[in-house]
Amino acid sequence: xxxxxxxxxxxxxxxxxxxxxxxxxxxxxxxxxxxxxxxxxxxxxxxxxxxxxxxxxxxxxxxxxxxxxxxxxxxxxxxxxxxxxxxxxxxxxxxxxxxxxxxxxxxxxxxxxxxxxxxxxxxxxxxxxxxxxxxxxxxxxxxxxxxxxxxxxxxxxxxxxxxxxxxxxxxxxxxxxxxxxxxxxxxxxxxxxxxxxxxxxxxxxxxxxxxxxxxxxxxxxxxxxxxxxxxxxxxxxxxxxxxxxxxxxxxxxxxxxxxxxxxxxxxxxxxxxxxxxxxxxxxxxxxxxxxxxxxxxxxxxxxxxxxxxxxxxxxxxxxxxxxxxxxxxxxxxxxxxxxxxxxxxxxxxxxxxxxxxxx
Numbered sequence: 203x204x205x206x207x208x209x210x211x212x213x214x215x216x217x218x219x220x221x222x223x224x225x226x227x228x229x230x231x232x233x234x235x236x237x238x239x240x241x242x243x244x245x246x247x248x249x250x251x252x253x254x255x256x257x258x259x260x261x262x263x264x265x266x267x268x269x270x271x272x273x274x275x276x277x278x279x280x281x282x283x284x285x286x287x288x289x290x291x292x293x294x295x296x297x298x299x300x301x302x303x304x305x306x307x308x309x310x311x312x313x314x315x316x317x318x319x320x321x322x323x324x325x326x327x328x329x330x331x332x333x334x335x336x337x338x339x340x341x342x343x344x345x346x347x348x349x350x351x352x353x354x355x356x357x358x359x360x361x362x363x364x365x366x367x368x369x370x371x372x373x374x375x376x377x378x379x380x381x382x383x384x385x386x387x388x389x390x391x392x393x394x395x396x397x398x399x400x401x402x403x404x405x406x407x408x409x410x411x412x413x414x415x416x417x418x419x420x421x422x423x424x425x426x427x428x429x430x431x432x433x434x435x436x437x438x439x440x441x442x443x444x445x446x447x448x449x450x451x452x453x454x455x456x457x458x459x460x461x462x463x464x465x466x467x468x469x470x471x472x473x474x475x476x477x478x479x480x481x482x483x484x485x486x487x488x489x490x491x492x493x494x495x496x497x498x499x500x501x502x503x504x505x506x507x508x509x510x511x512x513x514x515x516x517x518x519x520x521x522x523x524x525x526x527x528x529x530x531x532x533x534x535x536x537x538x539x540x541x542x543x544x545x546x547x548x549x550x551x552x553x554x555x556x557x558x559x560x561x
Contacts, residue, residue, distance in 0.1 A: 207257065207258065209257060210254045210257050210258045213250050213251075213253050213254035213257060214250070214251065214254040214333075214337065216250045217247045217248070217249075217250035217251035217254060217329075218247070218341075218344050218345065220243045220244075220246040220247035220250060221243070221244070221247040221325075221326070221329055221341075222345055222349060223243050224239070224240050224243035224244045224247060224322065224325075225322070225326070225349055225350060225351055226349075227239045227240050227243065228240045228318070228319075228322050228351045228352075229351065229352055237306065237313050237318050238306040238307075240318060240321075240322060241299070241302050241303045241306040241313075241318075241321070242303055242306055242307065244299060244303070244321070244322065244325045245274070245299055245300060245303035247325075247329065248274075248296055248299065248325070248328075248329070249274050249277065251329065251332060251333070252274075252277040252278070252281055253271060253272065253277060255281065255285070255287055255332070255336050256272065256277060256280055256281065256285065258336070259285045259287075260280070260284075260285065263277075265493065266493065267493055268493070274300055275300075278293050278296055278297065278300075279534070281293070283534075287332070287335065287336060288332070291448070291449065291450045292328055292331075292332075294398065294399050294449065295324055295325075295328055295448070295449045296328070297398040297399070298321070298394060298395055298398040298399065298449065299321060299325060300398065300405075301394035301395075301397060301398040301405050301406060302321060302391060302394050304394075304405050304406070305390050305391065305394060305406060309390060309406075310383070310387050310390075311387050311388075311390040311391055312384065312387040312388045312390075312391075313391040314367060314370075314388075314391075316357045316363050316366075317363065317367065317391055317392075319351060319356060319357070320357060320360065320363065320436065320449075322351040323350075323351050323356070324436075324448060324449050326341070326350060326351060327448055328448070329341060330342075331448075357436070358436065359435075359436065360434050360435050360436045360449070361431075361432075361434075361435065364392060364395070364431055364434075367388065367391075367392050368392060368424050370388055371385050371388050371389050371392070371418075372418070374388060375415065375418060375419060382415070385415065386411055386412075386415060389411065389414065389415065390406055390411065392428070392431070393406045393410065393411060393414060393428070394406050395428075395430070395431050395434065396428040396429075396430040396431050397410070397430075399430040399431070399433060399434060400430060404479065407479065410479075414427050414428070434449060434450070435449075435450055436448070436449065436450075437449075437450050477516065477518055478525075478527070480516070480529055481515075481516040481518070481525075481527030481528060481529055482527065482529070482530070483527060483528040483529065483530070483532070483533060484526075484527060484528070485499060485500065485503075485526070485528065487528075488528055488532065488533055488536060491533060491537075492533075492536060492537065492540055494540070494545070497553075497556050497557070498545050498548075498549065499536070500552075500556045500559065501545070501548045501549050501551070501552040501553060501556050502536050502539055502540060502543070502545075502548055503532075503536070504548075504551070504552040504555055504556065505539060505543065505548055505551070505552065506535055506536070506539060508528070508532055508535070508536075511532075513529060513531050514528060514529055514531050514532035514535065515527070515528055515529070515532060516528075516529075
């Protein structure tokens, strides 16, 4: 194993410190600010750990020419697709944590004790897995084994837990509009499980939250409204302390989500996604993220023939306005090709076409 650089050691130390503080908050005897603090500190722990891993493997945690370090989303992308140190399930676990942290930072939510425990214990398990896999260390080498999230009744079945949570949401919805705020607060962390489990790991939007509540009040089943959560299960090992939780996406499915354009038959469920949520990026947004001018970005788009792929590009007309937008898949494909092809070669090929285009 190569020698660990000094700055990597410091990043790893900060990661462990944040994890310990998160566990300490989880186990404290009163609840003021507890759930929010646990989620924020767990998130910070993984951001530092991922940056330590990326720094060790790539030698940098900055985009070329950028003064700020990688975002959490960028760390996940590099960790899974570039240096390949986390699996799809592990990325989903961290995306769920990211969604919960985003809600904790910016919204009012009521996350139950059981759901908070699942998130905390899964985070500790994954942290230990990554520490061992990359640095050949165990969490028990850094902190006492007694420093773990503790629950007197740890849940073993994620689907039963989710069913219980959604039952509580239904009770609040049946109480009428006066309980609507509490119902939304209770539903947010469950919706985070669903949206963060999607391929694009989306965060919870207020529009989607309102839509889910409205459709449930009209009598639609939760399995249709939130089909993603049917995929999740807990892989549980051990009894008492220590106990290991891993969130996986290979549960026995009663339903699955239909892809765009796929006929809905049998047990397929058509997932309703807001067009602007899917096609969330303008060409200027993409150019900024790539660190290129708009014309140079379009040259790379010509190389990929991006406008013929509905998974990357879409157009929508609303009254007199026509919107031309791109997806995260397009951004990922462009990031990949920018690494492989020089702008000089691409511009020589497509510069003339770029200057005459209207898209």
